[in-house]
Amino acid sequence: MTTSGGKSPLVRIEGVTKRFGEVTAVDGVSLHIDEGEFFALLGPSGCGKTTLMRMLAGFEAPDGGRILLNGQDMAGLPPHQRPTSMMFQSYALFPHLSVEQNIAFGLARQGWARAAIGPRVEEMLSLVRLEGLNRRKPSQLSGGQAQRVALARALAPGPRILLLDEPLAALDRKLREETQLELRALQRRLGVTFLVVTHDQDEAMVMADRIAVMRAGTIAQVGPPKAVYERPASRYVAEFLGEANLFEHGAGWRLVRPxxxxxxxxxxxxxxxxxxxxxxxxxxxxxxxxxxxxxxxLVSRANVGGPLPFQAGDAAWVTYAPEAAVDLAS
Amino acid sequence: MTGGRGRRLAIALPYLWLLVFFALPFALVAKLSLSHTVLAMPPYAPRLDPSRGLAGVGEFLHGLSFTTYARLGSDRLYVAAYLSSLRFAAIATAILLVIGYPIAYGMSRFGPRAREALVMAVILPFWTSFLIRIYAWIAILKPAGLLNQALDLVHLAPLDLLDTNTAVIIGMVYAYLPFMVLPLYAVLEKQDASLIEAARDLGCTATQAFWRVTFPLSLPGVGAGCLLCFIPMVGEFVIPDLLGGSRTLMLGRTIWTEFFADRDWPAASAVAIVLLATLAIPIALFQRQQAKVLS
Known part of the structure; x- marks a missing residue:
């Protein structure tokens, strides 16, 4: 179940485990992410998705397994030597630097020529539609503007893979929905590999080419949004992604979406x-x-001709087509 | 209406306090600095005689002059005492920053529980009288003191530190360390750890991340710590008096000598006023910087 279309895998995660004291945060996870893919790690808080991303960035070292980026083993490589860029959930903009200094921060450190930095900053500002805000300080930006500066700063050095930690969590609902589509369009245009960590299933479904649903440090299922939603591998995935009616069926369950x-x-x-x-x-x-x-x-009907005239207490008959049911082994 | 009166009272009380315990004594010292010495008790003139009414006030004002200040400027001893005090305070502040920053930084990297204990450890010396702690340094630094006993044990030559300028610096660094560590700790502890991670992620080594992010963001703490130490150290009296030698020249001692030994109250007052004026500049700078950080 890949959409790689002949592209080579950029990231290979092989049996990676991470423990914090007694707690196993990531438990033998194997994954691959293709070049140019928009990949989402989806799961509830504490499922290990952020820890997995932080291991890719180099902020945590795996206790077992290995991470290959572009075929190279990342073990022992500090964050500043990895071709990854991270966009932090808090945005982590440097409060003492202006917008343009924030965006230029990574460029100078990664060996860009002085003469190339200015034009690159302008390019990034126009990419995220923040032209003219060069000299603003982060404290003078709205939440949506800060989010876009963080995105521009992470993209500026030209990373092989952009890691986005709950990139839209701090935005209000309407802005979040717009930004989902913007991020998706931006990723398509740049062709950069995006790995997004989110607990929001809508966000993952709208943006990602493939989703890995995580549970207690393990991968419950990987696949394109449609496949994961329509053909969940387990009751956990069925219930985490969307709403589910579950009927006992032999040793397992039968799923029918509302x-x-x-x-x-x-x-x-x-x-x-x-x-x-x-x-x-x-x-x-x-x-x-x-x-x-x-x-x-649960029964969900589109209000094509207005809602049906049901009221609480009415008698009703519910049914589903046999092909709408999915049998789950667990 | 009672609410309005209550509020006015609440504002008035601290101002009244400042008026009685700061503004009035300050005015008194300022007035003294404009007087001249006489062989009398108290040993200065002119004195305001309220029983003579306005004429008395006029006579009094006429008697004031800036001659004492002129004397401060022309007397090499006073100028030397000023420069020496500023030098002592500057050297001690620099050492305090170099010692205090790593301590505060280290403290801020511990878990919340350990941090509480470490802050407690920094504050703990305040539970003992300041004077006793400085006397303890005499016991450490004196010729047959603890330091030389320890040096003797490892077969090193003894150091003759007591009653030297070095001892004054040691004493000041020791006594003011909490005033440097606490403001630094306050800013470092609040710093968002993801800022350092962002710097690392964007290509900084750990050292570069420190100098480009941690340190610049801690500058308000550096400023606060340095001024909290520098300002009182310029006028410090007890430490140079107990640990310094006869040639240790500091303003606190100069003021004491003028006041008690020479009975030159106007000179002592003028020295104090000039000291305050000198320190007003860094204080104003500091407040401007704090206001900028807050905006």
């Missing part, structure tokens, strides 16, 4: 009879919670 369920006020063959417990109107869709034999089932 938007693949249909709801009707009249019985039909094979339909499950229940009572509408709750109707939640989201504008673009409506979510019905239907109690069937004491079990709450």
């Amino acid at each position: 938007e693949k369920m249909s709801i009707s006020p009249v019985p039909s063959p094979g339909a499950l009879q229940g009572d509408v417990a709750e109707v939640a109107y989201f504008g673009d869709r409506t979510r019905y919670i239907v109690e069937v034999d004491g079990k709450a089932l």
